[in-house]
Amino acid sequence: xxxxSFHLAVMPGEGIGVEVMEAAAVVLDAVEKRxxxxxxxxxxxxxxxxxxxxxxxxxxxxxxxxxxxxxILFGAMGWPDIRYPDGTEIAPQLDIRMHxxxxxxxxxxxxxxxxxxxxxDERWKDIDLxxxxxxxxxMFASRGKGEIIDDQEARDTQVITRKITEELTDFCCRxxxxxxxxxxxxxRVTIVDKxxxxxxFAFMRKVFYEAAAKHPDIEARHHYIDAMALxxxxxxxxxxxxxxxxxxxDILSDLGAGLIGGMGFAPSADxxxxxxxxQPSHGTAPDIAGKGxxxxxxxxxxxxxxxxxxxxxxxxxxxxxxxxxxELGVDHAFGKLNLRSYDIGGRHGTRDIGxxxxxxxxxxxxDPQ
Numbered sequence: 001x002x003x004x005s006f007h008l009a010v011m012p013g014e015g016i017g018v019e020v021m022e023a024a025a026v027v028l029d030a031v032e033k034r035x036x037x038x039x040x041x042x043x044x045x046x047x048x049x050x051x052x053x054x055x056x057x058x059x060x061x062x063x064x065x066x067x068x069x070x071x072i073l074f075g076a077m078g079w080p081d082i083r084y085p086d087g088t089e090i091a092p093q094l095d096i097r098m099h100x101x102x103x104x105x106x107x108x109x110x111x112x113x114x115x116x117x118x119x120x121d122e123r124w125k126d127i128d129l130x131x132x133x134x135x136x137x138x139m140f141a142s143r144g145k146g147e148i149i150d151d152q153e154a155r156d157t158q159v160i161t162r163k164i165t166e167e168l169t170d171f172c173c174r175x176x177x178x179x180x181x182x183x184x185x186x187x188r189v190t191i192v193d194k195x196x197x198x199x200x201f202a203f204m205r206k207v208f209y210e211a212a213a214k215h216p217d218i219e220a221r222h223h224y225i226d227a228m229a230l231x232x233x234x235x236x237x238x239x240x241x242x243x244x245x246x247x248x249x250d251i252l253s254d255l256g257a258g259l260i261g262g263m264g265f266a267p268s269a270d271x272x273x274x275x276x277x278x279q280p281s282h283g284t285a286p287d288i289a290g291k292g293x294x295x296x297x298x299x300x301x302x303x304x305x306x307x308x309x310x311x312x313x314x315x316x317x318x319x320x321x322x323x324x325x326x327e328l329g330v331d332h333a334f335g336k337l338n339l340r341s342y343d344i345g346g347r348h349g350t351r352d353i354g355x356x357x358x359x360x361x362x363x364x365x366x367d368p369q
Contacts, residue, residue: 004318005038006310009069011092014047015284016294016350017075023296023354024073024303027329030358031307031322034367042069047077047284048090057092063099067275070314071306072096074279075299080286093270094143096277097135102270103164104171105133105249106305107281109236109256109266112297113335116344118259119233126237128185130175131256133249134168135270137161140246160200160245162207168243169211171271173218176241185240190221192228192244192252204245229255253281264295264343267302269309276313278306292349295341297330300357321368329357329366 012021025041032039044066046058057077059065066072074096078089096102111117111127118124142156149155172189180187191208193201205222212220223231225248232239232252236259244252257266263282270277280298288294304326311320333339333356340346341353348356360366 003314004036004316005040006070006314006319007040007042007068008306009044009066009072010041011044011046011066011072011077012075013077013092013284014049014079015076015286015289016282017047017077017284019289019292019294019350020280020296020299021073021075023350024299026351026354026358027300027326027361028303030361031325034325034361034364035318035322037316037318037322046092048079048082051090052082057090057095063096066096067100071310072275072277073303073306074277076280076282076284078284088144093277093279094140097270100272100275100277101136102272102275102277103134103136103167104269104271105131105135105246105253106175106269106271107131107133107249107253107256107266108268108301108305109253109260111260112265113331114338115261115265115334118261119236123235123237124259127259128183129236129239129256130179130241131249131252132168132172132175132241132243133253134164134243134246135249136246137164138246138248158198158200158245160204162203165204165207166211167273169208170214172241172243173212173215176218177215179240186219187217188219188221188240190223190239190242192223192225192242192248194225194248195222196224201245208243225252228252232256232259257281262295262343263298264341265297265301267298267300267305269302269305271309276306276309278302278309292351293342294350295343296350296353297334297341300326300354301330324368325361325366326357328368329360332360332366333357 012018137159141159146156179185195201195205266281304323307319308323
C-alpha cells in the first residue's frame with residue numbers, strides 16, 4: 001500500500017551536525033508542503049558529548065527507537081578530544097551500521113552545476129559516479145577486536161564473506177540499472193580491490209563476477225585500488241558504480257568528494273535489507289562548529305537520497321518527486337543563483353543555503369518536469 005507519511009529518526013549529533021540538520025529541516029518542511037508528504041520526526045540524541053555526560057553513546061533504548069523508524073536521518077557525531085579508553089573514536093554511526101546490517105554505503109560523487117571546477121578538463125562537469133562502500137566487514141570487521149602483542153606488534157584481520165559480497169554486487173547492479181534508466185549513465189559496475197596480492201580480495205572478485213553474471217544487462221569490470229586512486233583524478237567521468245571493500249571505500253569517498261568541491265557536497269546513505277541511514281560524508285568539524293558557515297548541501301542531498309529510498313520502498317511517487325526536487329533545487333541554487341558556500345570561497349552561510357533551496361522548492365522552480 002502506497003504511503004506518503006513517514007516516521008523519521010532524526011539524529012543531529014554534535015558540532016556542525018546540528019547546524020546542517022537545521023538547514024535540511026527547512027528543506028524537508030518545504031517538500032512536505034509542496035508534495036503533500038507527512039513526516040513524524042523523532043529526535044534521538046547521541047554522540048561523543050552524550051557519552052561524556054552519560055557513559056553511553058545513545059540514550060537507553062536508542063537503538064530500538066531508531067530501528068522502529070522508516071528511515072534514519074543522521075547529522076554528524078564524534079569529537080577529537082572525547083575518546084574511548086583505547087583511543088578510538090566515538091562513532092555511533094558505525095554501531096548503527098553493524099546493528100542493522102547496513103552493508104551498502106552509497107556515496108554519490110556528482111559535479112554540482114556552477115561550482116568551481118576542480119579539474120581543468122571540461123569533462124569535469126560530467127562527473128556522476130557512485131562509490132558503494134561495503135560497510136559491515138572488510139578491515140572494519142576488526143573494530144574493537146584487534147590485538148596488541150607485548151607492545152611490539154599490532155594485528156587487525158580483514159573479513160570478506162560470500163553472502164555480503166553477493167548482496168553488495170546485486171545491490172550495485174540494481175543501482176547501475178536504475179541510474180541508466182533515470183540518468184542515462186552506462187550501466188557499468190567496477191569492483192575495486194587488491195586481488196593481485198591478497199587472497200581475501202581475490203575471493204571477493206571471484207564472488208563479484210559470479211553474482212554479476214546474474215545481471216547480464218550490466219557490464220561488470222574490475223580495477224585495482226591503486227589504479228583507481230590514479231584514474232579517479234585522471235578520468236573520473238568514465239566511471240559509474242564502484243563497489244569496494246570498507247576501508248578502500250572510506251578512502252576513495254574522500255578522494256571523490258575532493259573532485260567535486262569537498263565534503264560539503266558529498267551525501268551518503270547506508271542501506272541494508274530493512275533499514276536505511278542517511279548522512280553527509282563529513283564529520284562534526286569542531287574548527288567551524290557554531291560559526292554558521294558549514295555547507296549543508298551534503299546533508300540536504302542526503303535527505304533527498306532518503307526520500308528517494310522511501311519512495312522506492314513504499315511506492316510513493318510523491319517522495320520520489322520530492323527527492324528529485326531537492327536535487328534540482330541544489331543545482332538551480334548553485335548553477336543559476338550563484339549560491340556560494342564558504343568552503344568554495346563564497347559568503348553564503350548554512351542558513352542561507354537551506355532557505356534558498358527551500359524557497360526554490362516552495363515556489364515550484366525546482367519541480368521535476
